[in-house]
Structures are given as structure tokens and as C-alpha cells.
Amino acid sequence: MNYEQELEFACRLAKAAGENARLIRASGISAETKPDMSPVTIADMGNELMVRGAIEREFPDDGTLGEEGSSRSGSSRRRWIIDPIDGTRDFVRGDRFWCVLIALEERGEPVVGVAHFPLLDETY
Numbered sequence: 001m002n003y004e005q006e007l008e009f010a011c012r013l014a015k016a017a018g019e020n021a022r023l024i025r026a027s028g029i030s031a032e033t034k035p036d037m038s039p040v041t042i043a044d045m046g047n048e049l050m051v052r053g054a055i056e057r058e059f060p061d062d063g064t065l066g067e068e069g070s071s072r073s074g075s076s077r078r079r080w081i082i083d084p085i086d087g088t089r090d091f092v093r094g095d096r097f098w099c100v101l102i103a104l105e106e107r108g109e110p111v112v113g114v115a116h117f118p119l120l121d122e123t124y
Contacts, residue, residue: 003112006059006104010114011123013054014100017047018118021085021100031092039088044068047084051102055080062104078106086115096120 024043031039048066055064056072063074067083080102085091087098096119104112116123 001106001111003104006112007114009054009058010102010104010112011116013051014102014114014116014123015118016054017051017084017100017102018116020050021047021091021098022118025091025094029092031088039092040068041085041088041092043091044085044088047100048082051080051082051084051100078104080104 021043024041024046029041029043031041034040045068048068048070052064052066052070052072055062059076059078059080061074061076061078063072063076063079065071065079065081070082081104083101085098086101087095090096091098097117098119099115099117102114103110114123
């Protein structure tokens with residue numbers, strides 16, 4: 001199967017989430033601590049909701065699994081996996097080495113993966 005539409009969507013969405021996080025960071029943020037002792041910010045949570053909402057609109061039959069707990073089942077046997085800010089410690093410190101991760105698995109196999117580093121202007 002060709003996943004060009006899904007790859008283009010994931011790239012566009014990761015870039016939008018990266019810009020959203022960058023703007024939130026510019027206005028000043030603080031981190032809270034999750035039960036696993038890792039940091040989380042309002043940007044993490046906001047990005048996850050933004051990404052999940054876009055997936056639900058574009059691919060309503062697909063499920064989601066979000067790092068921050070925003071998950072839902074789907075009927076398509078496909079699931080989008082979201083890490084809205086990978087490297088939250090770097091994000092909070094103002095370092096450049098954080099990214100937005102979005103992937104798609106179908107029947108348990110990865111088929112699309114995007115990593116967007118907003119402050120490096122690089123997408124893989």
C-alpha cells in the first residue's frame with residue numbers, strides 16, 4: 001500500500017505542532033512532573049490534543065495512542081502514535097534538541113514515521 005497521503009499529513013501536522021510548541025515556549029512555561037517522574041508542559045498536552053483532533057478529522061476510523069494519555073480506539077486496524085514533544089527537558093531549558101514525533105502503524109506494523117525538529121528546521 002502507498003502511504004504518501006499519510007506521510008504528507010504527518011509532516012504537515014508535525015510542523016504545525018512544532019510551531020505551536022515554539023510559540024507557547026516563547027511566552028514562558030513551566031513543567032510539571034508526571035507519575036513516571038518525567039516532565040510535562042502545557043505545550044505537550046496542547047500539542048497532543050491538536051494532533052489527535054487533526055487525525056480524528058482526517059482519518060476518523062483510525063485510533064490514536066498519545067504519550068500524554070490522549071488515546072482512542074479505531075475501527076481501521078490503524079493507529080497513530082503521538083509524542084507531542086520528545087525531549088521535554090530540552091524544550092523547557094530552551095535547548096534546540098526537542099522534536100514532535102508522529103507515526104502510523106497498521107496491523108501492529110510501523111508504516112509511517114515523522115520526526116520534526118522545529119528549532120533546527122529539520123524533518124525526518
